[in-house]
Structure formats: C-alpha cells, structure tokens
Amino acid sequence: MSEIPAELRYTKSHEWVRALPDGSLMVGITDHAQGALGDLVFVEVPEAGRQLSAGDACAVVESVKAASDIYAPLGGEVLAGNDSLATQPELVNQDPYGQGWILRLRPDADPDSALLMDAAAYGEFVAAGH
Amino acid sequence: MPYIPHTAEDVRAMLGRIGAHSTAALFDEIPPGLGVDTLPGVPPALSEMEITRLAMERAxxxxxxxxxVGAGAYEHHIPAPVWALATRGEFYSAYTPYQAEASQGTLQVMYEYQSMIAALTGLDASNASLYDGASALAEACLMAVRAHRRSRSARILVPRTVNPVWRRVARAITEGQGLVLEELPWCPQSGTTATEALAAHAGEDITAVVIQQPNFFGQLEDVDALTRQARALGALVIAVANPVALALLKPPGEWGDGGADIACGEAQPLGIPLSSGGPYLGFMATRMEHVRQMPGRIAGRTVDQAGRPGYTLTLQAREQHIRRGKATSNICTNQGLLMTAATIHLSLLGPAGLTRVAEACVARSRELVAALTASAGARTVFAGPRFHEAVLGLEVPVAPVLEALAGQGIVGGWDLTGDYPELGHALLVCATETRTTADIGTYARALESLLDRARAA
Amino acid sequence: MENAMQAREPVIFELSRPGRTAAAQQPPPAPAHDIPERYCRQRPPALPEVSELQAVRHFTRLSQQNFSIDTRFYPLGSCTMKYNPKVCNALAMLPGFLDRHPLAPAVTGQGLLTCLFELQEMLGAVTGMAGVSLTPMAGAQGEFAGVAMIRAYHRGRGDLQRNEIIVPDAAHGTNPATATMCGMKVRELASGPDGDVDLAALDAALSPATAGIMLTNPSTLGVFERNIVEVARRVHAAGGLLYYDGANLNAILGKVRPGDMGFDVIHVNLHKTFSTPHGGGGPGAGAVGVGERLLPYLPVPVVGRDGAGYRWLDERDLPQSIGRLSGFMGNTGILLRAWVYLRILGADGLRRVAEFSTLNANYLLARLIEAGFDPACPGRRASHEFSLTLRREAREFGVTAMDFAKRLLDYGYHAPTTYFPLLVPECLLIEPTETESREELDGFVEALSAIRREAGTDPELVRGAPHTLPVRRLDDVRAARQLDLAWRPASQ
Structure with a gap:
C-alpha cells in the first residue's frame, strides 16, 4: 500500500496539495503515482511568475518508459518550481511528499472551493483501481 | 515464387493446421465486393536476369x-570500405535498436557518430541523424521555438543567403504550427548577411536566427558578428554547416561569444553517394541545456546488470511512441544506414584526412573559378572569402549554356536566375577534391567556346 | 574460438593514436588555403586516428553484434521485417544512378526518371489512388504530407473550422504526433471489444470540426476493419477525409485497395511492404497516394511525362502543392530498390505477398494457441500479424512480456514488438512475413513454449535474460539520468 498522508488533499490525476501557513499551496505527485511511473529520470518544473488556470498542464515527470503531465489543481501564480529536481529527479521517488515537491502556487480561489479529495476518499479512489 | 519458401506440401499442412480450406479463406473478413482479383497497372514479373539487364540499360x-554542381549535394571520394561495410546484412537488414542487447552494433555506431558530430560542431550532444539537411533545418526551427523559454513570437529570421530550397522546406514543415520565417537581405558586394540587417530588428521578440556557413553562394558569413547580434536580440542561434568545411572552419559551438545553440546541416558529403538526391542524412547537435528539446533518436552509454559498458536508446520520453500528440516531432527513425556510412567515412579520414579533403576542395574551387573567369564572358560576382562554391556572372542567359554543356557531358552548375533574379545571369559552380586540372580545363574550354559563340551571334 | 557476440568492442576513439591514418583515403596535399584565420578553427576536430584495417575490423565486429533479417527470424510486429533482396541493392547502386547529381538536367536522367515514373504508376495501381508523390522520406513524413494535404484541402474550400483529426486509441504514436505537427487537435477514438472501430463512438467524435480520421487497416491489433465502408460513409458525410496509414499494407496487397475502401489519402512504407532495407533504423520512404480531390495538393516534386520524356513537376506545375519536404526529391536510391522489387514480383507476386504473409501469421497463431497462448482478439482471423496477451503468464509466473522478449533473444530469435498496441496488456505483436519458412515458424513456437516452461520452473532465468549476448539488460535509468551521449577521454 502506498502512503497517503491524512493532512493533504488530492486530485483525480494523482497530485497532492498542501496548504502552507502563508496561504500558498505546495503541489507534488502522490506516492501511488511515483510508484506507477517507476524511476523518474527528468522533471520539468514551471518558472516562477507563470499564471495557471485550474487543470493546466504545468509540469512534466518522465520515467524511462513514460512521460506524464502534472495538472494545476487550482488556478494561480507559480511562486516557485522545485529546482533541485533538475539534477535529482529521484527525490520524487524517494520523498514524494517532502523533498520531491514540484511547485508552489498562490491560488486565485479558496482551496476549499476546488473539488479535491481528502485522504480517505483518495485512498478509496486508488483502491478502486484508478 | 520469388522470395517465398513454401512448398505445395507446406501450404497443405499449414492450412490444415489453421483449419482453412484455402488461402482465399484467410481473407474471409474482408467484406464481399470490396476485393480485387487483378492489379492492372503492375506489369508481369521479371526474373533477376531480366530486371538486371533493364536497370543496366537505364543506368x-x-x-x-x-x-x-553542388548547391546542397557534393561529390567526394568515398573510400571503398565505407559501403562494403555499411551494406553488410547485419547493418543493412537490422531495424531500429529497440532490443538494445541484440543491437549493440548499431547502438555503438550511433554513439560514435554522435561523438564525431559533436566534435565537428563543437557542441555537447548530437542526435543519431534526421532525414536530410533541409528537414533538419525545419526541425531546428521547431526545436528553437520549444527551447526558447521566454520568446512567444515563434518568429525566426532566415537570411536569403540560406539554401532557398531548404527555406521552402522549413516553411512547408513548420507552417502548421504557426512559425513565421522572415527573410533577411544580403549585401550585394559580399554576398553575405549584413549585421545591420539583424540590428534592424532590435527591440522585437525574435525566437531564433539562422546562419548558414558557408552560405548558399559559397561565401563565408561573419558568423561571430552575426551570432553576437542575434544574442543581443535575445534570439537563439541556429547554425547550418557543411561538415567537410568544418574541418577548417570555426565550429558553431565557438561562434561569437558563447556559440550557436543548435547546429544542423546535410551530412551527405561524409561518404554518401549523390544518388540522384537521396537517401542522405541530416545532422543536428546542441548544447546540453537544450538536449531534451532535440528531436530524433539518441543513443547513450550506460552499464548492464553486470556493470559492463553498453549502449541503449535514451531520452525516449521525448518521442512519438511515448509522448504521442505531445512528442517533440513525429520522426521515428534516424537515417541509420547513412549514419553508419558517415561514421565509417569519418573514421577512415580522421582529422588529418578530412582537413586535407577540405583544403583540396578550396584549392580546386579556386582553380575552377580562375579558369572559368579567364574567359571574357564570365566574372565572379562577390568579393570576400569562400569555401568550395562561387557565383559567376555570365554575359548571356544561364539556362541555354547549361543545356549546351549537358550535351557535351558537363553538368556546369546551378542556375540562380529562378531564386535570385536580382543577380542577373548568375551561375553557382562547385569543385571538390574529385575534380582534376584536366577536368577543369575541359569545362573552361567548353564554356569559353560557348560564350565566344554567343558573343559572335 | 572467440564469439563475436560476446566480445566487447572498444569505442573507436580508444583505438586512436596521434598521427595514425588510413593514408590511401587522403587526396594529395593541396596548397595552403586562403581563408582568413578569423573564420578558421584553432584545432582539428577530435576525430579518431586509425588505420584502414583497424576501421574495417572495428565496424565488421560491431556489425556482428546485431541481430538482422540476414541472420535471424525477426518477427517484429508492424515493421514487416521481410527478406531484402540483394538484387534491389545491387541495381540501385549502379554507377549511372549512384553518381548522378540531383540537380543535373533531366535530359541526363531519363533512365532514372523512367523507373520512378513506373514506380508512381505501380503504387497508384496497388493502392487504388489517382496520383502518387514519391518525395516523403519516411513513413512519418508521408503521414505529415497526408495530414497537411487534408488541411490544405479544407482551407482551399474556405472551410477553416476543421481542425480535429480523429485517431483510434490503438494507433501508432506517429498518428497523433503528426496531427499535432500539422497544427491539428487530436481526438482519440476508443476501439470496440473485437478490435473494430466502435461506430457509436465514431458518431460521437464526428463534428463540423472534423478534418479527417487516420486509420490503419488491418488495424494495429492485426485484424481487418470490417466496418470500413460504413466508417468511410459516415466520415465523408460529416465532411471529413480518410487517411490510410500504410503500416499494414503487406496484408492486403492485390487483395483489396485502400482507394476502394473509401480512403482519400494513403502513405506507403516502402521499407516495409516493398522490402527496401530498414538499415538499422532508416532510411525509409513514405510515398503518398491521393484520390482525385487531393491531387492538386501533392508534395513536389512529382515525376511527370513531358512529350517523349520525363521531368520533375514542381511548384510551377502544382501551385497548390503543400510544398517541398526534402532538399531534392526524396530518398531516390530507396525508390529504385522498391522499383526493382515491384518489377520482380509483378502483379501476381504482389498478391502472393498478401496470401503467404497471412498464411504464415495464421499458422503461427494457430500453433501458438495450441501451445496454450492467449490471442488478444479471440475468434478473429489474423491478418499478416497478430497480438498475444501474456497477462496470464505474468500473473501465474511473475514473468512479463518483456521477459519473454528478452529470453527469445537467447534462443536466437529477435523479439516481437512488445507493449504495442498499448491497450493490450502484456502484449506481443508478432509479424512473421511471407519470406519465412514453416520450419522457422515451428522453431519459434518451440522457443516460446520452452520459455513458458522455464517461467514455471525457473522464473529467475527468464527475468534475468538475455544471458548469451554481448551485454545483459541495460540500465536505462542511469542512461537517462547520467547522460553520456558523446565520447570524451574521461568517459573511458
């Protein structure tokens, strides 16, 4: 079973979202997603300042056999991409909820307004074979 | 039955195993009425003896x-081992090295080829080749648009001194994605692109600038100044180069301050026969920071489970079979066989041999231009340094001259009138190391007598 | 005796010694050149310095580390790895063809142009199309030309809203990549459970934005699209055009023609169907054929008849052409090889290609089903290729389709195409071609059966394969993370 931290929210495309104290959001991909992709060899992160709409493809994670887009869970401005992934894409495999974060976002809207799953719902979503 | 090994007994036994009464029954899922019984328009079979005779007659x-004539394809000596080795069945009849363990030969050749192209261009990384030089330029333009992180215009400046056919190909291939290729004028004295033509675009959003060295006229561009000016515009630099000329000329990776971002061109001069136009191979190299935007196959060196060195295709997540609609290009293959020939060719020449070929090209070209312009009816059009081609101005229209020369067994050059009407009666000529003093004399005498006759008429 | 497949061959740069040359290959020294120093490089390029014999041995040994059609059965699905007749190469390399400059006047190329004109005509006859251009340099470029012509056709009619190309989910990745290159949006179409196009899904996908649909028939699953006439009717009724991906043309040569099925444009992979070499991954050739309404848009140049002779038709002759795709006229030498092949086979020989490639595929499928393997489309006739699913083997033995593929290499067979089409789990796509003998097919069945037994008794043996090649499985992750794309002294 993959790890699903209780304090995070989740999307159907397997991103996690963490609310930070300053009102910004941190986004990454879940343990389940990194396991399905396998060893990552490259992560492309967005540049700070880019404006995103909810659902925009905003980053790419690549393994040897697959490449997947990461979608913005909410609209907003990119505050930072995780630059250490440029040289250490394996951080996403090793620590998907920590050092393997992908971007930080200042959301346009209240995160609660987005239809994100809580940990229990995401756990069921994964268990249902998604 | 040519190339089909089945005996009548094989067919009987195999149909029995399938449970079908005839081979026709194997096509029973094709809707009735849709099939054809004959192929009018395809002539009856010939034996190998008959087709050999027919092909030899035509050839x-x-x-x-x-x-x-050069103008994008160049006659050079090809060492006998090049095609003796490249047409070995193990190279000739293998496919893309998807099963790396069963394709180490092809993969290592790719790696060696990439290393040689990187050495020639002075850039970090090469792909394992594209279709030809013209399509490589188109791919380089698309790549520049992906690689430029800030430019949004997809505007690319292309001097008119770049091969005119390649410019048309680049336009045809990139148009669907909204690229805008804008022409830059050239200086009538030098036949090269003036830096002022670039400077005129200051303050605009320009994605990339293309610079061909030597340019289509055979003239040498001031690549350092042009590269610096392009950088000042915030544009990426796409170098188009002749790989034989690179034995002598400054490699794109060292142009200006910091070098070109992408180099591409036609690698036909590296051991590929003229072959009436193809197959050739396009080369492309770039700096490491842009490598993921480069299209085409790329081989990498790694280790196997036992820790031994080995080779595999890498960065495949850029490619169409994984990325589908988001791939860097729809290209699947490289020009594997031609790449193999080019690698063998460069190995046989080495740095000394390639340099000597390039020097001989320059010498023969100078000899040709001197011989042809000794006649009163022909002069050189441009001043300034050249590689192995030159533009000559004739007193009379070019097409009838070329036609008359062809009647004497001489292909006298490329008529520039169609693409550059402003040049008047202009002819692009080329001599490589393969032309002797006697060859040049034959051409010069034929041209002189044609021009004399024209003057008398 | 040393086994060439086992020995590591050094990188050619490791054989290099300063000052060593293949002297016979150098032209006589020329006088010093007159190019000013500021245009020149400071050091000669770092190419290897080896003798002629060293180079010959090096590349001969490297060739011996390849599997190839000339040495092994190569049942790579959708690639049509059939015998490449030696005569095709020999005749394409006759000096009159080989030494000819592409810009030499047409009067000096009438022999060549006659061959190419005949090839255009024969490809038109085989595909049921009104016109052919030979210029695309690979299948993917043929696809590009096809979609670009569809786009030009709609624009030519002022129908500017058509910007969607429908592509089945089982399609080759080039189809969506090509549509994107042409500035089109891709709309994916789910396949029905039996491998045919789902007509209800097609209706849902069709709209006033539909520019066209890209189909392969037989499909990438290796079965004939039985609804093709109805598909064509509905797409045309919606104002779209049909594009035929010629990847599987080998299956239907002389039996049924894409033009008769209702297709408007087709590309033909000469390196598959017409047996030109795959060359370790190219050159290909992707001639395109079109129906009447796309004729004005064909890419140039095209060979035309001009009085008693032939010449290249260009933009002046076809002003609505989508333009040029190559520096000259495409992969002429490859086109000559295809011309030789077509003339040797003739009309009857082409029909036999379809019949015997289909016979071989159905025989192999029947024998593999007998041996206990599962077809991906049960109950369907194979075309010239078929897919197996090794899902059961993966579950029972923990041995994947890739493990089977790698172990086949130890048995001396090239692996089939793996994991394509993507929608078949643990897929092997197998295409034997017509040039393989029954004994070769039997040997392949025995090898796959033996591997299945090994998977039951010694799965580690299969998972660790190959064991007999110059290298074992390669570390792809390291290759991508620590990019080593060019030799440097430090990477020794």
Whole structure:
C-alpha cells in the first residue's frame, strides 16, 4: 500500500496539495503515482511568475518508459518550481511528499472551493483501481 | 515464387493446421465486393536476369557527366570500405535498436557518430541523424521555438543567403504550427548577411536566427558578428554547416561569444553517394541545456546488470511512441544506414584526412573559378572569402549554356536566375577534391567556346 | 574460438593514436588555403586516428553484434521485417544512378526518371489512388504530407473550422504526433471489444470540426476493419477525409485497395511492404497516394511525362502543392530498390505477398494457441500479424512480456514488438512475413513454449535474460539520468 498522508488533499490525476501557513499551496505527485511511473529520470518544473488556470498542464515527470503531465489543481501564480529536481529527479521517488515537491502556487480561489479529495476518499479512489 | 519458401506440401499442412480450406479463406473478413482479383497497372514479373539487364540499360543511358554542381549535394571520394561495410546484412537488414542487447552494433555506431558530430560542431550532444539537411533545418526551427523559454513570437529570421530550397522546406514543415520565417537581405558586394540587417530588428521578440556557413553562394558569413547580434536580440542561434568545411572552419559551438545553440546541416558529403538526391542524412547537435528539446533518436552509454559498458536508446520520453500528440516531432527513425556510412567515412579520414579533403576542395574551387573567369564572358560576382562554391556572372542567359554543356557531358552548375533574379545571369559552380586540372580545363574550354559563340551571334 | 557476440568492442576513439591514418583515403596535399584565420578553427576536430584495417575490423565486429533479417527470424510486429533482396541493392547502386547529381538536367536522367515514373504508376495501381508523390522520406513524413494535404484541402474550400483529426486509441504514436505537427487537435477514438472501430463512438467524435480520421487497416491489433465502408460513409458525410496509414499494407496487397475502401489519402512504407532495407533504423520512404480531390495538393516534386520524356513537376506545375519536404526529391536510391522489387514480383507476386504473409501469421497463431497462448482478439482471423496477451503468464509466473522478449533473444530469435498496441496488456505483436519458412515458424513456437516452461520452473532465468549476448539488460535509468551521449577521454 502506498502512503497517503491524512493532512493533504488530492486530485483525480494523482497530485497532492498542501496548504502552507502563508496561504500558498505546495503541489507534488502522490506516492501511488511515483510508484506507477517507476524511476523518474527528468522533471520539468514551471518558472516562477507563470499564471495557471485550474487543470493546466504545468509540469512534466518522465520515467524511462513514460512521460506524464502534472495538472494545476487550482488556478494561480507559480511562486516557485522545485529546482533541485533538475539534477535529482529521484527525490520524487524517494520523498514524494517532502523533498520531491514540484511547485508552489498562490491560488486565485479558496482551496476549499476546488473539488479535491481528502485522504480517505483518495485512498478509496486508488483502491478502486484508478 | 520469388522470395517465398513454401512448398505445395507446406501450404497443405499449414492450412490444415489453421483449419482453412484455402488461402482465399484467410481473407474471409474482408467484406464481399470490396476485393480485387487483378492489379492492372503492375506489369508481369521479371526474373533477376531480366530486371538486371533493364536497370543496366537505364543506368547507362544516363551516362557519367562531369560534375561541377553542388548547391546542397557534393561529390567526394568515398573510400571503398565505407559501403562494403555499411551494406553488410547485419547493418543493412537490422531495424531500429529497440532490443538494445541484440543491437549493440548499431547502438555503438550511433554513439560514435554522435561523438564525431559533436566534435565537428563543437557542441555537447548530437542526435543519431534526421532525414536530410533541409528537414533538419525545419526541425531546428521547431526545436528553437520549444527551447526558447521566454520568446512567444515563434518568429525566426532566415537570411536569403540560406539554401532557398531548404527555406521552402522549413516553411512547408513548420507552417502548421504557426512559425513565421522572415527573410533577411544580403549585401550585394559580399554576398553575405549584413549585421545591420539583424540590428534592424532590435527591440522585437525574435525566437531564433539562422546562419548558414558557408552560405548558399559559397561565401563565408561573419558568423561571430552575426551570432553576437542575434544574442543581443535575445534570439537563439541556429547554425547550418557543411561538415567537410568544418574541418577548417570555426565550429558553431565557438561562434561569437558563447556559440550557436543548435547546429544542423546535410551530412551527405561524409561518404554518401549523390544518388540522384537521396537517401542522405541530416545532422543536428546542441548544447546540453537544450538536449531534451532535440528531436530524433539518441543513443547513450550506460552499464548492464553486470556493470559492463553498453549502449541503449535514451531520452525516449521525448518521442512519438511515448509522448504521442505531445512528442517533440513525429520522426521515428534516424537515417541509420547513412549514419553508419558517415561514421565509417569519418573514421577512415580522421582529422588529418578530412582537413586535407577540405583544403583540396578550396584549392580546386579556386582553380575552377580562375579558369572559368579567364574567359571574357564570365566574372565572379562577390568579393570576400569562400569555401568550395562561387557565383559567376555570365554575359548571356544561364539556362541555354547549361543545356549546351549537358550535351557535351558537363553538368556546369546551378542556375540562380529562378531564386535570385536580382543577380542577373548568375551561375553557382562547385569543385571538390574529385575534380582534376584536366577536368577543369575541359569545362573552361567548353564554356569559353560557348560564350565566344554567343558573343559572335 | 572467440564469439563475436560476446566480445566487447572498444569505442573507436580508444583505438586512436596521434598521427595514425588510413593514408590511401587522403587526396594529395593541396596548397595552403586562403581563408582568413578569423573564420578558421584553432584545432582539428577530435576525430579518431586509425588505420584502414583497424576501421574495417572495428565496424565488421560491431556489425556482428546485431541481430538482422540476414541472420535471424525477426518477427517484429508492424515493421514487416521481410527478406531484402540483394538484387534491389545491387541495381540501385549502379554507377549511372549512384553518381548522378540531383540537380543535373533531366535530359541526363531519363533512365532514372523512367523507373520512378513506373514506380508512381505501380503504387497508384496497388493502392487504388489517382496520383502518387514519391518525395516523403519516411513513413512519418508521408503521414505529415497526408495530414497537411487534408488541411490544405479544407482551407482551399474556405472551410477553416476543421481542425480535429480523429485517431483510434490503438494507433501508432506517429498518428497523433503528426496531427499535432500539422497544427491539428487530436481526438482519440476508443476501439470496440473485437478490435473494430466502435461506430457509436465514431458518431460521437464526428463534428463540423472534423478534418479527417487516420486509420490503419488491418488495424494495429492485426485484424481487418470490417466496418470500413460504413466508417468511410459516415466520415465523408460529416465532411471529413480518410487517411490510410500504410503500416499494414503487406496484408492486403492485390487483395483489396485502400482507394476502394473509401480512403482519400494513403502513405506507403516502402521499407516495409516493398522490402527496401530498414538499415538499422532508416532510411525509409513514405510515398503518398491521393484520390482525385487531393491531387492538386501533392508534395513536389512529382515525376511527370513531358512529350517523349520525363521531368520533375514542381511548384510551377502544382501551385497548390503543400510544398517541398526534402532538399531534392526524396530518398531516390530507396525508390529504385522498391522499383526493382515491384518489377520482380509483378502483379501476381504482389498478391502472393498478401496470401503467404497471412498464411504464415495464421499458422503461427494457430500453433501458438495450441501451445496454450492467449490471442488478444479471440475468434478473429489474423491478418499478416497478430497480438498475444501474456497477462496470464505474468500473473501465474511473475514473468512479463518483456521477459519473454528478452529470453527469445537467447534462443536466437529477435523479439516481437512488445507493449504495442498499448491497450493490450502484456502484449506481443508478432509479424512473421511471407519470406519465412514453416520450419522457422515451428522453431519459434518451440522457443516460446520452452520459455513458458522455464517461467514455471525457473522464473529467475527468464527475468534475468538475455544471458548469451554481448551485454545483459541495460540500465536505462542511469542512461537517462547520467547522460553520456558523446565520447570524451574521461568517459573511458
């Protein structure tokens, strides 16, 4: 079973979202997603300042056999991409909820307004074979 | 039955195993009425003996004219081992090395080829080749648009001194994605692109600038100044180069301050026969920071489970079979066989041999231009340094001259009138190391007598 | 005796010694050149310095580390790895063809142009199309030309809203990549459970934005699209055009023609169907054929008849052409090889290609089903290729389709195409071609059966394969993370 931290929210495309104290959001991909992709060899992160709409493809994670887009869970401005992934894409495999974060976002809207799953719902979503 | 090994007994036994009464029954899922029984328009079969005779008649009908045309394809000596080795069945009849363990030969050749292209261009990384030089330029333009992190215009400045056919190809291939290729004028004295033509675009959003060295006229561009000016515009620099000339000329990776971002061109001069236009191979190299935007196959060196060195295709997540609609290009293959030939060719020449070929090209070209312009009816059009081609101005229209020369077994050059009407009666000529003093004399005498006759008429 | 497949061959740069040359290959020294120093490089390029014999041995040994059609059965699905007749190469390399400059006047190329004109005509006859251009240099470029012509056709009619190309989910990745290159949006179409196009899904996908649909028939699953006439009717009724991906043309040569099925444009992979070499991954050739309404848009140049002779038709002759795709006229030498092949086979020989490639595929499928393997489309006739699913083997033995593929290499067979089409789990796509003998097919069945037994008794043996090649499985992750794309002294 993959790890699903209780304090995070989740999307159907397997991103996690963490609310930070300053009102910004941190986004990454879940343990389940990194396991399905396998060893990552490259992560492309967005540049700070880019404006995103909810659902925009905003980053790419690549393994040897697959490449997947990461979608913005909410609209907003990119505050930072995780630059250490440029040289250490394996951080996403090793620590998907920590050092393997992908971007930080200042959301346009209240995160609660987005239809994100809580940990229990995401756990069921994964268990249902998604 | 040519190339089909089945005996009548095989067919009987195999149909029995399938449970079908005839081979026709195997096509029973094709809707009735849709099929055809014959193929009018395809002639009856020939034996190998008959087709050999027919092909030899046609090939010999075309003769072996003395060649003084370049314009994107160049006659060079090809060492005998190149095609003796490249047409070995193990290279010739293998496919893309998807099963790396069963394709180490092809993969190592790719790696060696990439290393040689990187050395010639002075850039970090090469792909394992594209279709040809013209399509490589188109791919380089698309790549520049992906690689430029800030430019949004997809505007690319292309001097008119770049091969005109390649410019048309680049336009045809990139148009669907909204690229805008804008022409830059050239200086009538030098036949090269003036830096002022670039400077005129200051303050605009320009994605990339293309610089061809030597340019289509055979003239040498001031690549350092042009590269610096392009950088000042915030544009990426796409170098188009002749790989034989790179034995002598400054590699794109060292142009200006910091070098070109992408180099591409036609690698046909590296051991590929003229072959009436193809197959050739396009080369492309770039700096490491842009490598993921480069299209085409790329081989990498790694280790196997036992820790031994080995080779595999890498960065495949850029490619169409994984990325589908988001791939860097729809290209699947490289020009594997031609790449193999080019690698063998460069190995046989080495740095000294390639340099000597390039020097001989320059020497023969100078000799040709001197011989042809000794006649009163022909002059050089441009001043300034050249590689192995030159533009000559004739007193009379070019097409009838070329036609008359062809009648004497001489291919006298490329008529520039169609693409550059402003040049008047202009002819692009070329001599490589393969032309002798006697060849040049033959051409010069033929041209002189034609021009004399024209003047008398 | 040393086994060439086992020995590591050094990188050619490791054989290099300063000052060593293949002297016979150098032209006589020329006088010093007159190019000013500021245009020149400071050091000669770092190419290897080896003798002629060293180079010959090096590349001969490297060739011996390849599997190839000339040495092994190569049942790579959708790639049509059939015998490449030696005569095709020999005749394409006759000096009159080989030494000819592409810009030499047409009067000096009438022999060549006659061959190419005949090839255009024969490809038109085989595909049921009104016109052919030979210029695309690979299948993917043929696809590009096809979609670009569809786009030009709609624009030519002022129908500017058509910007969607429908592509089945089982399609080759080039189809969506090509549509994107042409500035089109891709709309994916789910396949029905039996491998045919789902007509209800097609209706849902069709709209006033539909520019066209890209189909392969037989499909990438290796079965004939039985609804093709109805598909064509509905797409045309919606104002779209049909594009035929010629990847599987080998299956239907002389039996049924894409033009008769209702297709408007087709590309033909000469390196598959017409047996030109794959060359370790190219050159290909992707001639395109079109129906009447796309004729004005064909890419140039095209060979035309001009009085008693032939010449290249260009932009002046076809002003609505989508333009040029190559520096000259495409992969002429490859086109000559295809011309030789077509003339040797003739009309009857082409029909036999379809019949015997289909016979071989159905025989192999029947024998593999007997041996206990599962077809991906049960109950369907194979075309010239078929897919197996090794899902059961993966579950029972923990041995994947890739493990089977790698172990086949130890048995001396090239692996089939793996994991394509993507929608078949643990897929092997197998295409034997017509040039393989029954004994070769039997040997392949025995090898796959033996591997299945090994998977039961010694799965580690299969998972660790190959064991007999110059290298074992390669570390792809390291290759991508620590990019080593060019030799440097430090990477020794």
């Amino acid at each position: 010999s009908r075309d003769g072996r004219p003395l060649n003084f």
